[in-house]
Amino acid sequence: MTEVATVYLEPAEWADLVSPYLTEGRKTESWEIVSIEVTGKTLKAVVRMTSVYRSATDGGQFHLSIFTTLEFLTQLWIIYAHVWAGEKKKTREGWMVESATHNIKAIRDPEHIDVEMEAASMRKVGGALYSVAKFRVTDRLGGLCTVRLKGLMP
Numbered sequence: 705m706t707e708v709a710t711v712y713l714e715p716a717e718w719a720d721l722v723s724p725y726l727t728e729g730r731k732t733e734s735w736e737i738v739s740i741e742v743t744g745k746t747l748k749a750v751v752r753m754t755s756v757y758r759s760a761t762d763g764g765q766f767h768l769s770i771f772t773t774l775e776f777l778t779q780l781w782i783i784y785a786h787v788w789a790g791e792k793k794k795t796r797e798g799w800m801v802e803s804a805t806h807n808i809k810a811i812r813d814p815e816h817i818d819v820e821m822e823a824a825s826m827r828k829v830g831g832a833l834y835s836v837a838k839f840r841v842t843d844r845l846g847g848l849c850t851v852r853l854k855g856l857m858p
Contacts, residue, residue: 729757735751735772736752745822745823745826746823748821750816753772768812770807774800777841778798780819781853782798784821788833796858799857800854801854808850809848811843811848811849813844817841823836824836824837835853836853837853839851
């Protein structure tokens with residue numbers, strides 16, 4: 705790999721390199737959970753985008769970003785942990801300790817995003833809940849993303 709010499713960029717020099725998605729588009733995206741089913745160590749859910757950003761540098765198409773994905777996976781994890789603990793109301797906040805993501809094929813269907821979560825580990829540590837969850841995120845177009853989250857709920 706060729707190394708880059710030290711370069712100091714002025715705003716005018718980086719302006720055309722900035723991602724419009726990260727500076728503005730990300731703020732316009734929203735999603736909702738359509739359904740959730742919890743059975744044993746598994747949570748299955750359907751999520752849909754209620755507002756999307758379509759990138760000009762991606763042919764004006766939608767693709768699910770990892771930022772949005774982590775948002776709704778964390779929400780589903782928080783719901784699962786409360787169900788596991790027998791709690792009917794949100795009493796704890798989720799802290800993501802570690803995450804690993806693998807985007808195998810872009811999720812492009814904003815209307816129907818399938819999520820399957822396996823609680824690989826869930827236990828109480830002192831008064832907190834500790835969890836390792838494995839997620840598989842797919843769509844009807846063959847998109848696939850896998851995520852592993854470690855989290856703590858004090």
